[in-house]
Amino acid sequence: MIFYLNGHYVPRESAMIPVEDRGFIFGDGIYEGVRAVGGKMFEWPAHADRMVKGLNGLRINFNAEQVNALEGVCERVVQENGLTDGEAFLYLQVSRGAAPRGHNFPPASTPPTVFVSASKLVVPRKMRDEGGSAITFPDMRWKRRDWKTVNLLGNVLARQAAFEANAYEAILHEDGIVTEGAATNTFAVFDGVLRTHPLSTRILHGVTRKVVMELIAELDLPILEEAIPLALLPSADEIFVCGSTTDVTPVVTLDGTPVGNGKPGPITVKLREAFEARLYQAAGVSR
Numbered sequence: 001m002i003f004y005l006n007g008h009y010v011p012r013e014s015a016m017i018p019v020e021d022r023g024f025i026f027g028d029g030i031y032e033g034v035r036a037v038g039g040k041m042f043e044w045p046a047h048a049d050r051m052v053k054g055l056n057g058l059r060i061n062f063n064a065e066q067v068n069a070l071e072g073v074c075e076r077v078v079q080e081n082g083l084t085d086g087e088a089f090l091y092l093q094v095s096r097g098a099a100p101r102g103h104n105f106p107p108a109s110t111p112p113t114v115f116v117s118a119s120k121l122v123v124p125r126k127m128r129d130e131g132g133s134a135i136t137f138p139d140m141r142w143k144r145r146d147w148k149t150v151n152l153l154g155n156v157l158a159r160q161a162a163f164e165a166n167a168y169e170a171i172l173h174e175d176g177i178v179t180e181g182a183a184t185n186t187f188a189v190f191d192g193v194l195r196t197h198p199l200s201t202r203i204l205h206g207v208t209r210k211v212v213m214e215l216i217a218e219l220d221l222p223i224l225e226e227a228i229p230l231a232l233l234p235s236a237d238e239i240f241v242c243g244s245t246t247d248v249t250p251v252v253t254l255d256g257t258p259v260g261n262g263k264p265g266p267i268t269v270k271l272r273e274a275f276e277a278r279l280y281q282a283a284g285v286s287r
């Protein structure tokens with residue numbers, strides 16, 4: 001496996017970072033997760049835009065031009081790993097770099113650590129088609145969830161709880177409302193109307209969510225961008241979660257109880273199909 005690290009394409013065995021890297025010590029960095037189909041990055045500009053916002057938010061010295069240049073790096077990493085023909089997941093991370101430990105920023109001359117990896121993505125078709133299960137879990141994260149920081153403790157604990165419950169995702173809630181999934185955005189359908197948390201600092205501005213919103217507009221489906229009360233969620237007719245490796249995945253069981261009739265609902269299926277059409281058409285390949 002070949003990684004990109006600080007300007008070099010290196011085998012995994014020789015990809016090393018200093019132990020004082022602030023990504024390791026403080027979780028002081030920003031990451032992105034991008035889907036590649038047929039060697040092409042899906043919705044790259046939206047990922048780059050979000051990465052720039054996060055880096056600016058953390059005041060890390062890595063500008064928009066440098067972020068944009070990572071698209072070519074991603075394409076090369078995909079090629080180096082022989083993933084141009086199929087589906088891949090790109091992981092990009094920029095940390096504030098390595099320096100003796102101290103909460104305040106290191107000198108401005110400290111170079112950020114820049115890392116990109118690509119791995120083969122095996123799409124779980126059965127779950128896309130038949131749906132998966134989710135649990136509900138308290139949202140314990142910090143207050144700037146719109147910045148995709150590498151510190152993911154709230155997400156990690158939630159996903160582990162889901163894993164231990166044999167569920168695919170944990171749907172997070174705080175103050176009695178649903179925020180999003182541990183690594184996905186959450187939608188529900190009530191009486192034919194879609195509902196999802198509005199864009200704010202309380203959720204990640206998912207790229208898949210953005211595409212789903214565009215498809216909802218194209219298909220002229222009714223949508224309410226309003227937080228879903230946790231107490232209402234079990235009575236939803238349909239629930240789905242979406243993300244760069246999740247696409248649109250129906251949630252057919254919530255906390256062990258069927259959602260609606262326990263099968264993917266018609267609105268979810270319509271959006272899943274429209275999303276997949278967009279994803280594969282963008283790359284000029286069929287599913």
Ligand SMILES: Cc1ncc(COP(=O)(O)O)c(C=O)c1O
Nearest residue numbers: 183184185204206207208243244
């Ligand atoms: C907390 C959270 N919400 C939503 C998403 C989905 O975002 P995207 O569609 O950009 O992958 C992710 C993806 O990692 C995430 O970690």
